[in-house]
Amino acid sequence: MKIVSDFLKIHPLIASFFLSCATFLFSTGVLFSTEISDDEILTDILWAKVINLSPPDRPAVGLALSGGGARGFAHVGVLDVLVSHGFPIDYIAGTSMGAVVGALYSSGMNMEGIWNFGREAASRKISKDFSGLKAINLIFRDKLMSPKYITEFIEESLGNYTFENLKYPFACVAMDFKTGEKIIFNSGPVDIAVRASANLPGIFKPIKYRHRYLVDGGVVDFLPVDVAKLLGAQWVLASVTESDPEVLPKNVLLSLMQVIDIRGSLLSAQAQEEADFVFRPSVGSVKTADFNKCIEAGDMGVIEANSKLKKLKRAYITDAVHLIMRKF
């Protein structure tokens, strides 16, 4: 397992200070003490109550997953932590890679299966859909590419599902290339919807479906918080994977994708304001097409979600307290 080693690099003097503080706390029994604090007791009591309730006895939770290409695999790490802790997820909405991850989870695939998608992404050569040869095709022959490997993967994993027979309610977002309309998919075949949601405009050919020409929804709704609410969520948890603007693209194809990313970031700023809680895994250094780094992105999702889990639980409990007290 590769963990990004930069995460904890700090100046030696600062490290010494923290070490000394930590050791003092350790020696006085504060760190790793077995006596539980008041805040922890209250969280424990109320959490044990709330996770055994269903809507309308607690607010319905929606999970909104952003786009981001390979970065979006961080959502798998976030989901893994949420599922491990029994955090309720009643609705899922996704864009682009968020749609892929959301759809896989909603289909009932277990977390190990979803992680395997990331492990296989490299061996399935999904990065090859963005390869140099295809880019040359794009530039010189003025021909949009067909994402062969991505299409194969989505059809294999989700080809048998319709939105109606998914285990969890799910919706994803695409854009009509002709009209610029945001198209929300929540019925019909899942594989076409997810392929459309993850279909990069200007790079991949639009997908024709029901008289519409569909491309990646990230251009109109990078972080579908409002879509989660439309599904029925009363409390929305967002996971957003933005690129690092300081990393300059090295070729035409990556430049195109950077433009899409920037557009996505601008759109997601407003959506983040509308969410009740936001995870922001540190995946800025993972490029959109870097599917060899899926697992690394996933690990960053785990670290981000784990570090904020206590805050998340308390935020949800606080907002839900009146409902909890009715059933206490």
Next chain:
Amino acid sequence: MPLNKIIFILLFSIFHFLFSSVNAGAFWLFSGESKKKYETDIGIIKADYEKSDCAQVIKKVNGFLESKPPSYFKEEAYRYLGSCYEKRNEIDRALDIYGLAYNLYPKNNFFRESLANIYLSAGFFEKSLALFEELIEDENSSYKARAGLAKSYAFLGFYKKARENYSKALEMSGYKDFNLIKEYSRELIRVRESEKILAMLEKTSVEFKKDAEVQLILARLYLYKQEYKKSLIHINKAQEISPGRRDMALYGIFLNIMVFNYDKALFGINHLTKNNSEDSLALLAKAIVKLKTGNKKESDKYLRSIPNNKASFVSQIALAMQKEGTPWRHSATGQAGHK
């Protein structure tokens, strides 16, 4: 070549051969006496260490190292020095020594494990994880290395790997390390794997089950299963074993509320507020009792008496409970929440 020059070259070669070797055995002219001296010195240091006279150990080791002893003596000296710094809570120095020794003696697992444990206790979980992973590659590694790895994974959020390693560590320990069992149980409670906890506790001794912490673990386990009466039985046992533990008293109060034993809950609350009339969590519990018994005005009075403190979750819940109106919003966009 002049004679002086030849003599010089000869003598230089002899002395270079004698003094360039780091192995005491190479000091064939003086080796017997030097080795004996180093052995004596390290023996004294060892004796001081065994008497826990760390001040003497530190003083003598520093002097010993200045005499440039052979590598295997230095290795032993670093071990005593690092351990003494740890015992004296001079963690920065211990870290320096273990870090240096780890690089000098990469096959010595003592330095690796000591370094890993310091990083673990200080919260540098990525560093501790990397070191514990190195340790377990040695088939002779102890279950404690495996347990350290599990803890590092748990703190980073990689629960599956944490549980796999806790499970292996427990098997290796023969289920005899009670602290490890308790630690793993607490980890399993977080992810609500109650059957695994119960199965594991079945393998432990009767004596172990009489531990207050174990009773608290069982109480929390049943709390998550919504078996509040069973939970209460265990928390009462925990309090009998360890009377005066605040956390157990508070769990008992809330569990009594959850099984509608309001009188018992109030008895516990009054006991706590007798010692501290501003006990926030006890006051919150009292507010909940008043709310559940239909006395909202009294409930609000107790909620208002809880000091407002943004850093305290108890305080935040008290504030949230005081907010009147619709229990839940149904607007399309909702209010901005917690970022």
